[in-house]
Amino acid sequence: MTPATATPMRTHTGPTAIQTHEPQVEVLGAIRPRYDEILTPEALAFLTELHHRFSGRRHDRLADRMRRRFEIGNGHDPQFRDDTRHIRDDVAWKVAGAGPGLEDRRVEITGPTDPKMTINALNSGAKVWLADQEDATSPTWKNVIEGQLSLRDAIRGELEFTSPEGKVYEVTAEQTPTIVMRPRGWHLTEKHLSFTDRTGRALAASGSLVDFGLYFFHNAEALIANGRGPYFYIAKLESSEEAKLWDDVFTFSEQYIGIPHGTIRATVLIETLPAAFEMEEILFELRDHIAGLNAGRWDYIFSMIKNYRGRGARFVLPDRSQVTMTVPFMRAYTELLVKTCHKRGAFAIGGMSAFIPNRRDPEVTAQAFEKVAADKKREAGDGFDGTWVAHPDLIPVAMAEFDAVLGERPNQIDRQRPEVHVNAAELIDVHIGLPVTNEGVHGNVSVAIRYIEAWLRGLGAVAIDNLMEDAATAEISRSQVWQWIHQDRRTEDGTQITREYIEELISQVLGEVDRRDGDRFDDAAAIFREVALGTDFPAFLTLPAYAKYLTDND
Missing domain, CATH: 1.20.1220.12 (Malate synthase, domain III)
Known part of the structure; x- marks a missing residue:
């Protein structure tokens, strides 16, 4: 990889002779057709500002994560924080809630952002599309930039795709889902872009800031003109301090392009064990920009294993297939999430069942429909306002279960769940009592x-x-x-x-x-x-x- 631009350098002469550099993001990856539409000088200048202002705090937050994992691994179980009790006890504050196009989120489809999957998602009939640059996308340079091109074209009504076999894909739906884009988590880097700070150090760019920054810079105003807005799913958060960092990124970005404060809406995935103990604090720190929380079930199970992997036999889970949403620690976490969200006027969005239909195998499809229906019935009954699916054929199945509970209402945020009381011990109760096979x-x-x-x-x-x-x-x-x-x-x-x-x-x-x-x-x-x-x-x-x-x- 060779740099596309050079980094200017400023020299100070005198007794100390310190050299300082203008912060700059440089492109190291290949420039393929149309990449220059995304990697414009103006967009790179915006990425430079994001990295200059926030990359240091990002590294601090990642250090906090390592320290917290070390503490749990050494026997210190997570607890609800004493220093933020005043936030949890203050019943007055509420979050911003839904932006335009996010009022009804009963079924959301997830998927990567290549042209074919983008078109399929927009034609799916879901209320929301999670346009995923994170866990459903392999972060090749091609996927990162061409995913941005797909989103840019889709938002402007210009996206079409012809497969190698000659099949033409076009957006034909009269009403397309509201797009909520998911950038990579704070821990991931983008090594095809380099950030040079004022000391002259060249560092890999932040995957989070790259994904967010390119999408926001190119599409925020077009999304607003379409009657929606720049909306984001935020992944892998572990603390309210990380949420505050995102909130400051949002506030700066709104000011940078001149749109009103609070235009951005985020939905935070609660998919790490530490974050489950700070749900209210996360909502509070993002209160001007947040629409809701999502129960990211699979990463949450991974986070439990990661944090307790060395704590002895009682924290060992059985076969992955046996770790269902009804086992103690998963049940406690989702019950607490719904209660917390509705207390603060936020959406509670359920997770994704892994079962998918097979159009060539009716028996597999029937089993998938049955299992997904049961999963979504439980979520709707528990008070969730919406849920995820990964395949268009599952949308009617999930929609039917939420329609049965919601009827004509767009959500059930008014359902408060006062009967739910979850303590710290219940959030780490991993006793299932089944063997490994x-x-x-x-x-x-x-x-x-x-x-x-x-x-x-x-x-x-x-x-x-x-x-x-x-x-x-x-x-x-x-x-x-x-x-x-x-x-x-x-x-x-x-x-x-x-x-x-x-x-x-x-x-x-x-x-x-x-x-x-x-x-x-x-x-x-x-x-x-x-x-x-x-x-x-x-x-x-x-x-x-x-x-x-x-x-x-x-």
Whole structure:
């Protein structure tokens, strides 16, 4: 990769002879057709300002995360904060709530932002489309920038796509879903862009600020003109301080392009254990910009495993398939989320069931419909205002369950749930009482390797064994394997889960998959070994995978 621009340098002469540099974001990635429509000088100037003002605080917040994980790992269970009790006890404050086009969110479809998936989402009939640049997108340079192009064209009514087979895709729906874009989390970098600070240090750009900044800069005014607005799903937050950082980013960005304060609306995913203890504080810090919270179930399970992976046998979870929404810690967290949101006038959005239909297999489709209907019936009955699906065929199924509860009402924010009382111990009650099975261990190895292989080829949302898998479910799979090994677990038939046993399963999985020229299974297996079999536990599997495979050759 070669820089597209040079960094200017200012020299101060005198006794101390300090050199300072003008902050600047430089493009290191390839410039392909139309990339210059996204990577304009004006957009790069905006990214430079975002990084200059906020990158230091981002690093501080990431350091806080490491410190908090260390404390939990050393026996200090998370608690509701004493220093913010006044926020929780003050019943007067409310959040901004829905912006235009977000009043009814009963069914939201999620998916990546390539042209085909963008068109399918806009034609789906959902109320909202989560345009995902995060867990459902492999962050290749191509996906990052061409996803921005898809969104730019869609917002302006200019998007169309012709497949290699000649099939033409066009947006035909009279009413398209409101777009809520999800940028990458604070922990991820964008190494195809470099930020040089005033000291002359060149650092990889923040994936969060890149994704947010490019989308906001190019589309905010067009979205407002369309009667909607610049809306965002915020992923992987772990504290109210991280929420405050996002709020300051939003406020600065509104001022930068001259739109009213509070135009931006965010929905925060509560998908980490620390964030579950700070839901009200997160709402408070974002109160001028927030519409609601979402129960990000899969990452939440991963976060529980990650934080308690070394705390002993009582924190070991059984097969991934047995960790359902009705187990104690998941039930407590979702009940608290609904109560907290409605107390503050915010939407509570449910999570995504992994089951998906198969149009070539009626039996699989029938089972998916049945399981998704049960999941959405439970969410609607619990007070959620909306939910997620990952496939257009599931929209009528989910819609029917929410219609049955909501009727003509756009939401049920007025349902307060005073009967819900959740304490700190209940949020970490992982007792399920079921064994680990050989099938469960094999399934984790198989899913993780097959998903990582697809991710390395640029696919972020992958149908595997009739389930929709993304980075979060791959994280559960590899982190369970790591924990089972380090906690000396056995399967129900007495098989010891060791590195050697997992190596045998890796060989078995590599023999089971359909090998083709250009596949990435050997690389995927290498990544899996690093993140599941190593002594250390990488915080996210995508960090080493991105650094090794998605920066120089994509």
